[in-house]
Amino acid sequence: MYDSDKIIPGLIIFVGLMTFPIWSSIGKAEPKPEPKIDTPAINQMVKKQCVEDTHFMKTSHMQMINDWRDKVLRDGERYYTNSRGEKVMMSLQNTCMKCHSNKDKFCDTCHTYTDVKPYCWDCHIQPKGIKQ
Numbered sequence: 001m002y003d004s005d006k007i008i009p010g011l012i013i014f015v016g017l018m019t020f021p022i023w024s025s026i027g028k029a030e031p032k033p034e035p036k037i038d039t040p041a042i043n044q045m046v047k048k049q050c051v052e053d054t055h056f057m058k059t060s061h062m063q064m065i066n067d068w069r070d071k072v073l074r075d076g077e078r079y080y081t082n083s084r085g086e087k088v089m090m091s092l093q094n095t096c097m098k099c100h101s102n103k104d105k106f107c108d109t110c111h112t113y114t115d116v117k118p119y120c121w122d123c124h125i126q127p128k129g130i131k132q
């Protein structure tokens with residue numbers, strides 16, 4: 001037979017432990033990442049905008065650069081046409097990192113915060129030749 005006196009408190013403790021990482025971080029004053037865009041290339045832009053709109057970039061840049069890689073490596077395509085009708089070279093180094101040459105103050109601020117570690121830099125050169 002069920003012993004609800006034990007099962008229910010047990011369940012509550014179990015659920016509490018499983019969700020601990022979620023609720024323990026609520027209300028904590030973790031500094032939000034503030035990616036910096038003051039690079040030489042971006043400072044020269046009249047209209048400071050990314051390849052696609054900021055919201056899209058924020059949420060989908062990982063997908064976008066994966067698609068770019070597949071298109072370049074599998075289909076031999078080199079150019080991407082963005083929603084503004086501009087042709088953009090599909091390159092991590094020659095496109096993204098040319099504008100965002102401050103990898104540590106841009107890409108890394110978010111990735112460190114969310115604990116994402118893209119392995120791209122094992123092969124791709126980081127801006128400023130930090131690692132080859």
Ligand code: HEC
Binds near residue numbers: 037050095
């Ligand atoms: C022509 C210069 C340029 C290129 C090329 C470029 N970006 Fe951007 N990017 C910008 C600018 C300027 C902003 C800030 C836009 C704003 O503040 O609305 C930005 C914003 C972003 C954001 C959002 C940042 C935030 O604060 O939330 C991400 C993510 C991003 N870029 C990633 C990339 C990636 C990945 C690539 C390559 C696929 C790339 N960018 C290529 C200029 C560029």
Ligand code: HEC
Binds near residue numbers: 114116117
């Ligand atoms: C506004 C914050 C922000 C900025 C700026 C940013 N990223 Fe990201 N990036 C993220 C988040 C969050 C994820 C994880 C998304 C997920 O797991 O679904 C991610 C994931 C990725 C991934 C996939 C990694 C993986 O292991 O799946 C790549 C590649 C990547 N980012 C490249 C870049 C590059 C290159 C730049 C700089 C040009 C950049 N990101 C700038 C927030 C950011």
Ligand code: HEC
Binds near residue numbers: 090
């Ligand atoms: C094992 C080594 C290796 C790793 C790791 C790697 N790449 Fe690449 N990548 C390459 C090679 C080699 C090319 C082909 C270079 C060319 O033809 O221009 C390439 C090409 C690309 C291209 C298109 C061409 C260009 O100039 O950028 C993109 C975009 C790209 N990779 C994105 C990524 C992303 C994003 C990651 C991390 C999630 C990643 N790569 C990880 C080796 C690697």
